[in-house]
Amino acid sequence: MEKKPKIDQTSTTLLLEYFSKMMPLTDEEKELVASKFQPRLYRKRQFILQEGDVCNVFNFVVSGCLRMYNIDESGTTHIIQFAIENWWISDKGSFYSQKPSALNIEAVEDTTVLQIKHDDLLDLYVKAPKFDRIFRVLVENSLIKMQERLLQNMGSDARIRYEEFLKQYPTLANRIPNTHIASFLGITPEFLSKIRNERVSK
């Protein structure tokens, strides 16, 4: 039996709060945001972006969980990022160049996002240059996270990376399939299973 979760039409308040924490917004700016961002529900396993398509929306996750991944030449899936409540996700390479993406973004659970289209974001930058700064800061934060992730991937073994994952996404470990976590950590599900087992028996 399928449930019919309704999209909360007031979900933009969450986004406005988010922006306001970074920089106070005027009422006009708030209205601009409300008019440009559209709520949308994705069901589990639906795609926000499929490889080969151009990524032309920028997504703010209101509730649920998304994963962004690529599939390499040998067919292995690598999850770059999970996005849960209050996170941003998009393939910025494709979004800003408007060229086809090599990445997929998929709903791991039923997920509500607020989306802004590429052209609307450019328009937002023009109408309210404050958003140039807000999005600069957003991207800076993503970059910092990505750098940490790279360092961890290079420097730590799988056990430590798993502990870090648990710290970074404390709510996620029991919510999503093991295979996704393994693919995020860059190991096989079998090996993750072994690690988990070791942890419990200690």
Next chain:
Amino acid sequence: MEKKPKIDQTSTTLLLEYFSKMMPLTDEEKELVASKFQPRLYRKRQFILQEGDVCNVFNFVVSGCLRMYNIDESGTTHIIQFAIENWWISDKGSFYSQKPSALNIEAVEDTTVLQIKHDDLLDLYVKAPKFDRIFRVLVENSLIKMQERLLQNMGSDARIRYEEFLKQYPTLANRIPNTHIASFLGITPEFLSKIRNERVSK
């Protein structure tokens, strides 16, 4: 015998060219840039940033080569990024939070950079909001590169990663020590030596 390379006082023209390609600048903006960015020469092995210090400059490389790296708990060095001519480098995490960095930035060769101080950059954003956008785009580009690097690190074996390194830094392979390349690729110098040997004998 030490050489005394002079810093080219006209080096800001290179930076102005760089900015102008992204967005046309007015004469006032150009002057602002010229006044805010200071040229500085670092000798081979000098540090632009040492772990524990706050990163309070943003660097544009005019000539030479820098490496940014961290040292993990077990004492292994991991190079996150090389920066050669026309690249930007800084620890953005430390720079924007003004907290001590865990990273080092070191000159691999005698290197000339143009530096802007943290407060001057903020001031530049205020005086010429255009730079909010310019730096947003810069950071976006860094993020895209970092993402590609993460994917390669997760998805490809060392041989393929080495080929990619050669493509991305074609001039670097013969300029810098093998140990640095290995540390960038996330392998030991011994193993890199083996890979190189295989390539030649094929």
Next chain:
DNA sequence: AAATGCTCTTAATCTAGATTAAGGGTAGGC
């Protein structure tokens, strides 16, 4: 010129994690 460091190479041995394989658990569709 000798000495002190780096850097590179080769080769033997070792280990984290992959691969393969098999069995069991559980949810959703018919």
Next chain:
DNA sequence: GCCTACCCTTAATCTAGATTAAGAGCATTT
């Protein structure tokens, strides 16, 4: 209710790359 499709686990075997060790080539310093 059963069936199919996932998902998780355990265990045996295998491999990319690490570690250790040792020697040789250069460059810097004294």
